[in-house]
Amino acid sequence: MGKEITSRAQDYSQWYNDLIIKGSLADYSAVRGCMVIKPYGFALWENMRDVLDRKFKDTGHQNAYFPLFVPKSLFEAEEKNAEGFAKECAVVTHYRLIADPDQKGKLKVDPDAKLEEELIVRPTSEAIIWNTYKGWIQSYRDLPILVNQWANVVRWEMRTRLFLRTAEFLWQEGHTAHATAEEAVTETKLMLDVYADFVENWMALPVIKGVKSPNERFAGAEDTYCIEALMQDGKALQAGTSHFLGQNFAKAFDVKFSDRENKLDYVWATSWGVSTRLIGALVMAHSDDDGLILPPKIAPTQVVIVPIYKGEEQKALIDEKVTAILRELKALGISVKYDDSDNARPGWKFAEYEMKGVPVRMAVGARDLENQVVEIARRDKKEKTTVPIEGVALYIKELLADIQQYMYDKAKAFRDEHITPADSWDEFMNILDNKGGFVAAHWDGTAETEDKIKELSKATIRCIPLNNPLETGTCILTGKPSTQRVLFARAY
Amino acid sequence: MGKEITSRAQDYSQWYNDLIIKGSLADYSAVRGCMVIKPYGFALWENMRDVLDRKFKDTGHQNAYFPLFVPKSLFEAEEKNAEGFAKECAVVTHYRLIADPDQKGKLKVDPDAKLEEELIVRPTSEAIIWNTYKGWIQSYRDLPILVNQWANVVRWEMRTRLFLRTAEFLWQEGHTAHATAEEAVTETKLMLDVYADFVENWMALPVIKGVKSPNERFAGAEDTYCIEALMQDGKALQAGTSHFLGQNFAKAFDVKFSDRENKLDYVWATSWGVSTRLIGALVMAHSDDDGLILPPKIAPTQVVIVPIYKGEEQKALIDEKVTAILRELKALGISVKYDDSDNARPGWKFAEYEMKGVPVRMAVGARDLENQVVEIARRDKKEKTTVPIEGVALYIKELLADIQQYMYDKAKAFRDEHITPADSWDEFMNILDNKGGFVAAHWDGTAETEDKIKELSKATIRCIPLNNPLETGTCILTGKPSTQRVLFARAY
Numbered sequence: 001m002g003k004e005i006t007s008r009a010q011d012y013s014q015w016y017n018d019l020i021i022k023g024s025l026a027d028y029s030a031v032r033g034c035m036v037i038k039p040y041g042f043a044l045w046e047n048m049r050d051v052l053d054r055k056f057k058d059t060g061h062q063n064a065y066f067p068l069f070v071p072k073s074l075f076e077a078e079e080k081n082a083e084g085f086a087k088e089c090a091v092v093t094h095y096r097l098i099a100d101p102d103q104k105g106k107l108k109v110d111p112d113a114k115l116e117e118e119l120i121v122r123p124t125s126e127a128i129i130w131n132t133y134k135g136w137i138q139s140y141r142d143l144p145i146l147v148n149q150w151a152n153v154v155r156w157e158m159r160t161r162l163f164l165r166t167a168e169f170l171w172q173e174g175h176t177a178h179a180t181a182e183e184a185v186t187e188t189k190l191m192l193d194v195y196a197d198f199v200e201n202w203m204a205l206p207v208i209k210g211v212k213s214p215n216e217r218f219a220g221a222e223d224t225y226c227i228e229a230l231m232q233d234g235k236a237l238q239a240g241t242s243h244f245l246g247q248n249f250a251k252a253f254d255v256k257f258s259d260r261e262n263k264l265d266y267v268w269a270t271s272w273g274v275s276t277r278l279i280g281a282l283v284m285a286h287s288d289d290d291g292l293i294l295p296p297k298i299a300p301t302q303v304v305i306v307p308i309y310k311g312e313e314q315k316a317l318i319d320e321k322v323t324a325i326l327r328e329l330k331a332l333g334i335s336v337k338y339d340d341s342d343n344a345r346p347g348w349k350f351a352e353y354e355m356k357g358v359p360v361r362m363a364v365g366a367r368d369l370e371n372q373v374v375e376i377a378r379r380d381k382k383e384k385t386t387v388p389i390e391g392v393a394l395y396i397k398e399l400l401a402d403i404q405q406y407m408y409d410k411a412k413a414f415r416d417e418h419i420t421p422a423d424s425w426d427e428f429m430n431i432l433d434n435k436g437g438f439v440a441a442h443w444d445g446t447a448e449t450e451d452k453i454k455e456l457s458k459a460t461i462r463c464i465p466l467n468n469p470l471e472t473g474t475c476i477l478t479g480k481p482s483t484q485r486v487l488f489a490r491a492y
Numbered sequence: 493m494g495k496e497i498t499s500r501a502q503d504y505s506q507w508y509n510d511l512i513i514k515g516s517l518a519d520y521s522a523v524r525g526c527m528v529i530k531p532y533g534f535a536l537w538e539n540m541r542d543v544l545d546r547k548f549k550d551t552g553h554q555n556a557y558f559p560l561f562v563p564k565s566l567f568e569a570e571e572k573n574a575e576g577f578a579k580e581c582a583v584v585t586h587y588r589l590i591a592d593p594d595q596k597g598k599l600k601v602d603p604d605a606k607l608e609e610e611l612i613v614r615p616t617s618e619a620i621i622w623n624t625y626k627g628w629i630q631s632y633r634d635l636p637i638l639v640n641q642w643a644n645v646v647r648w649e650m651r652t653r654l655f656l657r658t659a660e661f662l663w664q665e666g667h668t669a670h671a672t673a674e675e676a677v678t679e680t681k682l683m684l685d686v687y688a689d690f691v692e693n694w695m696a697l698p699v700i701k702g703v704k705s706p707n708e709r710f711a712g713a714e715d716t717y718c719i720e721a722l723m724q725d726g727k728a729l730q731a732g733t734s735h736f737l738g739q740n741f742a743k744a745f746d747v748k749f750s751d752r753e754n755k756l757d758y759v760w761a762t763s764w765g766v767s768t769r770l771i772g773a774l775v776m777a778h779s780d781d782d783g784l785i786l787p788p789k790i791a792p793t794q795v796v797i798v799p800i801y802k803g804e805e806q807k808a809l810i811d812e813k814v815t816a817i818l819r820e821l822k823a824l825g826i827s828v829k830y831d832d833s834d835n836a837r838p839g840w841k842f843a844e845y846e847m848k849g850v851p852v853r854m855a856v857g858a859r860d861l862e863n864q865v866v867e868i869a870r871r872d873k874k875e876k877t878t879v880p881i882e883g884v885a886l887y888i889k890e891l892l893a894d895i896q897q898y899m900y901d902k903a904k905a906f907r908d909e910h911i912t913p914a915d916s917w918d919e920f921m922n923i924l925d926n927k928g929g930f931v932a933a934h935w936d937g938t939a940e941t942e943d944k945i946k947e948l949s950k951a952t953i954r955c956i957p958l959n960n961p962l963e964t965g966t967c968i969l970t971g972k973p974s975t976q977r978v979l980f981a982r983a984y
Contacts, residue, residue, distance in 0.1 A: 031559045031611065036624050039554035039639060046555065062531035065540065067523045068613075068644055068660050070580075072589075074522055076599045086589040090561075091601050092613065093585045095648040097564075097578040107568045109583050109610055118525065118601055121560075121584065121613075132521065132528050142834055147531060152560055152644065156587040168560050200953065224895055343633060 003404060006083040007289045012233045015456060019283050020162045023356050033160035033167030037276070040356065043300035045170065047274060049200055050151065051298070052172065052274070055194050061146045061174060066128050068152075069119035074127045077251035081126060084219020088156040090121040091168075115165045121154040124273055126220060127363065129175045130249040139179060144187070145177040146293050163280035164237075164492055171275035177267045181246070184268035185223075188244040191272040192225045201277065204295040204407035205229050205285050206415050207239055208438070208487065210463025214376035215450050219270075220446055222246035228462045228487070230415045231284040234436015236462045236489035239281050242272035280492075285411055286380075292357025293380050295407050296400040303329060303396060304358045306349045308365035316356050317341070318364050321389065323375075324364075328393035354379060359403050360396055382405055421485065428488070434457055438489045442482035444475035453477050459488045495847060499781045500521035505723045511775050512654045515784045515848050525652035525659030529768070531846065535792035537662065537768060541642065542789070543694050544664065544766070547686050553666060554640045558620050560644075561611035566619045573618060576711020580648040581661075582613040613646040617717035618712060618763055621667045624742040629669060629759055631750045636679070637669040656729075656984050663767030669759045671751060673738070676760035677715075680736040683764040684717045687732035695770065696787040696899040697777050698723050698907050699731055700930070700979065702955025707942050710763075714738035720905045720979070721953045723776040726928015728954045728981035731773050734764035772984070777903055778872075785872055787899050789893040795821060795888060796829040796850045799842045800857035806833070810856050812882065817854075817866075820885035824927025826892065846871060851895050852888055872898055913977065920968050920980070924951055930981045934974035936967035945969050951980045 003022045006014040020026050025041030053063070056191050069092060076082040096113035100106040112187055122128065129147075135141060149170045159165050174191060177185040192209055203214065207227035217224040221243035229239045250256070250266035258266055286293040294304050305325070307318045322338055328337045337358075346363065353361055363375040374392060379383045380403050387395055415435065418437025422428040431439050443449060454460050456477075464486045473482050495514045498506040510897045512518050516534030529537065545775040561584060568574040580618040588605035614620065621639075629632060642664045649657050666683060670676040684701055691697050699719035709716040713735035721731045740741070742748070742758035750756055778785040788794050797817070798812040814830055821828045829850075831841055838855065845853055868886060872895050879887055910929025915918040923931050935941060936952065945968075946952050956978045965974050 027624065027627065029559050030563055030620065031561045034559035034561060036559065037557040039556045042556045043554065045557075062535065064531045065529040065537075065662065066523050067526035067528065068646065069523045069526065071522055072599065075589075076597070082599060083591075086591075086599055088586065089589050090584045090611070091586040092582045093601065094583040095581065097567075097574075097581050097583065097612070099575075099578075105568070105571055107564060107578055109573060109585065119582070120589070128522065132519065135519065154560065298776065364877075451695055489577045492930065 003292060003351070005289060005355070008232065016284055016288070017162060019287050019292055022190070025279065025283070026162050033157060035166050040300060041279065044279060044294070044298060047298040047300065048202070048278060052198055055198060056148050056174065059194060060192060061148045063149065064147045065149055065151070066125050066132060069121055070122050071129045072120060074119045074131050078220050078249055079129060081220030081250070085155070089123060090154045092119040092121065104420040123153055123155045125149065125151070125173055126175065126245070126249050130253040130255060130269070131269070133177055134253050134255045137255055137257050140260055141255060142181050143177055143179045143267065144183065147176065147319045148172055148174040161280070163276055163283070169276050171185070171273050173271060173273040177255070177271045178270070179257065179268070181268050184270050185244050188223070188225055188242045188270045188272070191270070192227065192240070192242040195242065195272070195274055196227050198462050199227060199239050199278070200408065201231065202295065202297045203282055204411060205239070205281065205402055206408065206412040207463055208463060210465040210487065212463060213450055213461040213486070216461060220242045220245060220248050222248070226463050229285060230279055230418055230437060231281070231492065232414070234317065234418060235492040237281045237284070238462070238491065239278060240274040243270060245269035245271060285363070286407055287357065291355035293407065294357035294359060296359045296404045299359050300335070300356065301337045301358050302334050302400055303360045303362060304353045305336065305338045305364060306346050306363045307340050308346045308363055311365070314366040317366065317369055321369055322364055325389070325392060330394065332393055332397050334393070334397060347365070356410050356468055360399060364455070378403055382406070419487070422476060425476050429457060432457055432490060438462065438487045440485040441476045441488055442473035443486050444478050445482035446480055449475060449477050459490050462489050462491060464485045494716060495843070497783060499783060500724065502702060506980060508776055509654060509892050511779050511784055511881060517771065517775070518654050521795070527654050527658050532792060534772065536771060536786070539790040539792060540694070540770060544690055547690060548666065551682060551686060553640045556639045557639065557641055557801070558617050558624060559783055560614055562614050562620045564610045564787060566623050567612045570712050570738070570741055572829055573712030577615040578649065581615060582646045584613065584650055586609040586643045589597050612641070615645055615647045617641065617665055618667065618741050619642070622745040622747060622761070625759070626745050626747045627834070627864070629631065629747055629749050630845070632671050632752055634750060635669055635759065636675065639668065640664055640666040653772070655768055655775070661768050665763060666766040668762045669747070670762070670911050671749065671760070673760050676762050677736050679735045680715070680717055680762045680764070683762070684719065684732070686736040687734065687766055688719050691719060691721065691731050691770070693785065694789045695774055696733070696896055696903060697773065697902065698904040700955060702957040702979065704955060705942055705953040707939050708953060710735045712737060712740050714740070721773055722776060722910055723773070723984065724906070727929065728778070728911060728955070728983040729773045730983065732766040734765070735762060737761035738761060750930060751828050778899055779849065781949060783847035786849035786851060788851045788896045791849065791851050792827070793829045793850050794826050794892055795852045797828065797856060798838050798852045799832050800838050800855055802858070806858040809858065809861055814856055817881070817884060821888065823883055824889050825854045826885070826889060852891060865943070868896055869889055911979070914968060915965070922951060923983060924949055924971045928982070930954065930979045932977040933968045933980055934965035935978050936970050936972035936974055941967060941969050945980070951982050954979045954981045954983060
């Protein structure tokens with residue numbers, strides 16, 4: 001059928017790249033580590049973005065836009081944050097090009113146009129935003145500030161992968177300011193819930209909500225909450241984070257407010273973000289060796305209709321019937337594409353839409369019309385069935401809901417089967433090496449042990465789940481006492 | 493009332509800045525020439541963006557996303573384009589910061605992390621996009637490509653102004669690829685029409701559609717079409733451009749396609765864009781000395797309701813009535829805010845919403861309720877009227893439409909009064925210096941004369957209107973023969 005995909009068994013990593021490229025989600029670019037998001041991939045991102053944006057607004061947030069560049073002096077103000085991102089910063093040093101006297105038609109950087117202060121291309125926007133909030137906040141009446149930004153950010157990663165880790169990526173970053181620590185923590189948890197709701201109920205991907213160990217915290221945060229998902233190869237993927245920043249940025253940028261008693265205090269902060277990385281998670285969690293499998297609730301095209309005919313007369317009959325079906329589907333809010341292009345055979349189209357993960361395919365042939373039926377194929381289970389044309393729109397509406405649920409249930413069953421307790425180092429390593437997934441194990445709570453476990457096993461603490469049951473035990477590495485199991489995994 | 497605005501008569505330029513800052517649209521930032529778009533300003537931009545995005549999709553375009561950075565070698569490939577933008581390029585030269593050994597807690601650019609090839613922060617994306625299209629286009633079957641991108645771009649302007657000219661700005665840039673010149677020209681004109689429709693019918697701002705003189709063309713274009721609007725101070729503002737790029741970028745990036753006869757040819761291109769600059773145009777064209785005046789069709793809040801009461805009992809009665817009105821307004825798709833905050837008096841709120849340009853204000857007092865009426869004020873004409881509560885939602889719906897039309901008619905009357913023919917140099921200068929607006933004058937058609945007129949008068953040819961009537965005459969500067977009048981103006 002033209003486009004060959006490497007199988008998961010053969011090379012999981014290549015399978016993933018094949019899906020992204022051949023499924024038309026993205027393309028490599030001429031810029032190291034940066035990708036082009038193609039129209040099909042961007043339509044998927046738009047659907048995800050629109051759902052999230054609605055949820056942000058429904059929880060009282062407003063969008064705004066802050067500069068792409070962060071002057072170095074602001075960037076370095078919050079020291080832990082600066083230290084955390086320093087080694088992956090793209091830096092603008094000049095503001096002009098001039099003709100290169102040595103090479104006709106070429107340009108060179110104008111040495112006379114050096115900036116007095118270098119500008120960092122934002123890897124995250126806490127610094128520029130808190131420097132701005134300083135001018136917006138005087139009193140408790142100015143709080144809370146509940147702002148979100150949809151933006152591009154740049155982190156100069158050495159090893160990049162399409163969607164999962166690119167030098168430039170698209171994301172949203174919420175940055176809120178509060179009068180009390182309690183209110184900020186509530187906000188942090190609220191946004192974690194918003195993310196979990198989105199990933200589970202729209203992306204059909206079950207997540208574990210938890211809090212990061214100190215080693216894995218966002219640079220500059222007091223606490224990092226996260227949602228962790230599991231991929232088909234048994235590796236974990238952090239799907240979203242929500243940070244309680246304490247007063248760290250308020251102190252770094254001297255942002256104080258007077259409370260109801262007219263006492264001055266530093267403002268409390270949160271930040272939270274998800275990115276185009278989610279598309280990588282979506283692809284890795286659900287797809288198969290024939291291509292993408294997209295959840296109906298965010299698929300750019302939910303239904304594709306392919307006509308099967310010989311000659312113009314049959315085509316005209318099919319067109320007429322399909323026109324009515326299209327109208328019914330659209331009336332139900334279902335996004336549908338009628339692919340009657342004559343430059344490919346039906347079999348090629350079937351493979352193409354399978355590759356692209358369109359949830360439902362309808363084939364309409366001349367014989368089918370005589371029998372008043374159409375053939376419906378669902379992408380997730382690869383099952384075909386013949387359905388009466390009468391009532392087919394409602395049938396599809398229910399089928400889409402069923403596919404959404406099936407995808408979630410399947411991913412959840414896989415995830416649940418892959419949370420394995422380990423009570424010794426050997427058991428721990430055995431699970432990581434042979435079964436994969438999350439390992440629930442005791443840890444003595446120190447950063448040193450966490451580092452050592454990572455070094456020895458390449459596994460990290462993904463999170464300490466919220467409402468984690470307390471249970472006495474001993475650390476799998478040091479044997480020291482522990483009060484609860486935490487979730488380890490190898491991760492993306 | 494707290495926030496003083498400079499009047500237009502006193503200082504038009506300061507009036508504009510006051511509106512932007514005090515109307516909460518944007519704020520200055522710590523980055524030279526870059527601004528912060530505040531939630532109210534961003535909500536306005538979102539409304540504009542959503543309308544435009546719908547129009548782009550309805551005309552067959554899809555969104556995609558291309559890298560922020562353009563490697564220097566790609567940037568310089570199309571020489572005219574590169575030359576046009578070279579002097580305002582922000583350039584990334586390094587990818588890492590390290591601790592500064594001389595200053596504790598500070599960072600410096602790591603000299604060992606110099607990029608082999610500098611990266612230009614996109615001032616426009618033709619280069620990176622056409623380099624990508626090369627991989628997407630082989631045959632006529634791959635054409636047309638109809639892609640748009642919403643993005644931030646950076647042009648290192650020396651003199652900046654909020655919204656009108658900022659170093660970083662938000663925009664959309666359409667980049668299309670076609671098999672024939674005719675099809676590309678048709679696309680160029682179609683998108684000009686989309687822009688004109690949007691600016692006239694949503695922003696309530698009349699525009700003149702035309703084509704630029706060669707001197708004013710986009711760098712790398714064969715023809716630049718534009719829409720020109722007139723501001724209240726008599727200066728013109730280019731509100732959008734649509735470029736026919738010929739085969740210039742296809743040649744620079746070697747993008748060829750085989751046609752139906754299997755002959756190879758270079759691909760034809762267009763690009764077109766509008767930006768956050770439109771917000772500057774909106775503000776300058778419609779507002780008055782009391783603040784912003786926003787057209788209802790894109791205003792973030794169309795109606796604000798302010799209660800006027802003494803004591804909780806009155807408040808409760810008003811709340812009850814307003815709840816019903818809110819429901820009716822929302823059912824009609826009207827965006828409404830009920831400002832019952834107790835931290836400001838009604839008079840202060842009135843001034844605040846006048847400043848922010850909310851089209852309709854409703855005041856609801858206890859006495860009004862007894863009489864079953866409310867007070868409605870329209871922002872554009874500053875007229876107040878008392879209206880029965882029964883049917884008030886429908887009344888407001890019609891009022892909003894009336895305001896939209898009135899704003900357009902007023903701006904159009906002003907614009908039409910400010911297109912003045914001039915038949916001599918003295919007349920030309922007299923109009924520019926004393927009346928302002930567009931001057932319709934003969935020009936001999938040469939770049940030299942255009943330059944000379946610009947030098948002497950600070951006026952440029954804004955456009956040669958589409959369907960411009962032919963008329964013999966003599967150039968106002970050189971006296972040489974001319975076949976048509978063109979529109980000159982001083983411009984933003």
